[in-house]
Amino acid sequence: MFFRLFFRVKVIGKENVPKSESVLLCSNHISNLDPPFVGGFAPRPVHYMAKAELFENRLLNWLLPKLGAFPIKRGSSDRQALRTGLGHLKEGHVVGVFPEGTRSKTGELGQGLAGVGFFALRSKAHVVPCAVIGRYRPFSKLTIVYGEPLNFNAVRERKASAEEATEEIMKGIQQLLNTYR
Template structure:
């Protein structure tokens, strides 16, 4: 068993033992093709819950570059395919690394809001999701993580059907247009969050 599979197995055990962990819609993750999973982000536990939910593909997530300075966390994150990014101004090499990961068959994991939203509700989506989906010719799968993050309480990971950005592949979009497309995905995530929170 390689390191990635070992850690994902540990994530699943952690999620199942300490929470009432449930995944809805695993079948919506295709076995092949360019894929981005986009999720809401309220807790440091979200990457664990998200990675544990994807059984048929390896995930390459994006994380702020600052956490890679923490040792040995940075080493472990690299082993788990996590790509460091400057959230304020991603450089060209980072974007190339992200697009390469998509094309190499990894499922790119991204939080459209760009950071944790600790207070109730949601933030605004950043345009990066749309940029990566269009440049990477990837389907976007909205994922809602529903939890109060208290031990032994319910965690639901709701995986919706893929959204295609194909009609925009040959267009040159503005920053505002990319943000609007990303926000449309976030609206789906929000809708599923509230429906499944009842």
């Protein structure tokens, strides 16, 4: 409700997020406000990976876990974060990731990191691309698009690499950006 007071938010495709079963929700990343907007308008609670540095702040260290976030150490293979994410997916939850790993300075979709492909291949989660379109300026229009789940059966069957799986996810996000911009 708070977001709707200050932004003209349009949400498209909420029905594309499965109501039950695990979901890997993959979105572009243009602002620090992406997690509360993408998660706040999703039809189910979303667990996010958040950079470990955020948990160094005492207030955020208390708040973020209550909001479903868990830390990931960037720049390395953080096995604990991978286990936590896979655990949430195994339990049938929604895990939100920003495949680029950091915010885009230009607003254009950057290259995805292999971690998201790892989650897509190692879980049986529905992979749902998501796009945030617009600017986070008060009273401006912002669109959040939840795309149809990607068909990952063929990717899993051919035993694609995590990098190849990530490329498929990035194509899905880019297609949403191209269609709704």
